């Protein structure tokens with residue numbers, strides 16, 4: 001184990017010349033808890049495969065946010081991924097009391113009615129479970145890529161997440177979708193069948209649609225909203241939180 005890097009910039013500079021598996025090995029050597037959050041999309045599946053192939057599965061925990069609204073295909077892929085790579089994907093689920101409170105206030109599918117209601121749903125089903133998943137973590141590894149959307153165009157290889165007090169590592173930040181696909185094909189990585197049906201970005205079933213030819217990769221996420229609101233709060237950089245707390249759950253929402 002080595003001490004933490006002096007800064008996110010130093011870490012990013014050290015990762016820049018490495019390939020994906022070497023990047024993960026570099027991060028795995030640092031002291032502290034290291035958590036990779038997967039949504040089972042192609043980027044995250046490639047990272048999971050790279051963790052398995054690089055021998056870092058013991059050092060990097062793999063978790064997913066099982067929102068309760070995932071596609072059947074995604075849930076099946078979690079099981080398949082565990083079998084294929086002989087590793088565990090830990091599921092973090094929303095607190096039942098939060099789901100109940102949300103339903104009472106907004107209705108089960110109230111997220112279609114307003115941006116506030118949608119952010120409140122992402123809060124209880126994603127952000128609060130994420131806060132638990134990242135508890136006491138020193139590193140958070142994600143599959144965010146610059147090419148996924150305009151909002152992600154400046155994503156660095158590593159950055160300080162002041163909200164959560166950890167180093168966020170984006171080892172795919174500078175890779176193209178073609179490079180991701182090539183890695184997946186080369187290593188026979190199991191993929192969500194929804195990708196082949198026009199879903200380059202896959203989230204919760206009621207909030208994701210297939211995209212049309214020429215549309216941006218994330219155009220199918222919360223498609224009924226304006227572009228500037230289309231993030232769930234997991235990967236918002238240097239911005240105020242969209243979170244609207246709705247219940248008295250003891251789970252702590254990340255400070256924003």
Ligand code: SF4
Nearest residue numbers: 111121122125204207
């Ligand atoms: S993506 Fe949709 S269903 Fe999933 S947590 Fe957000 S609002 Fe709720």
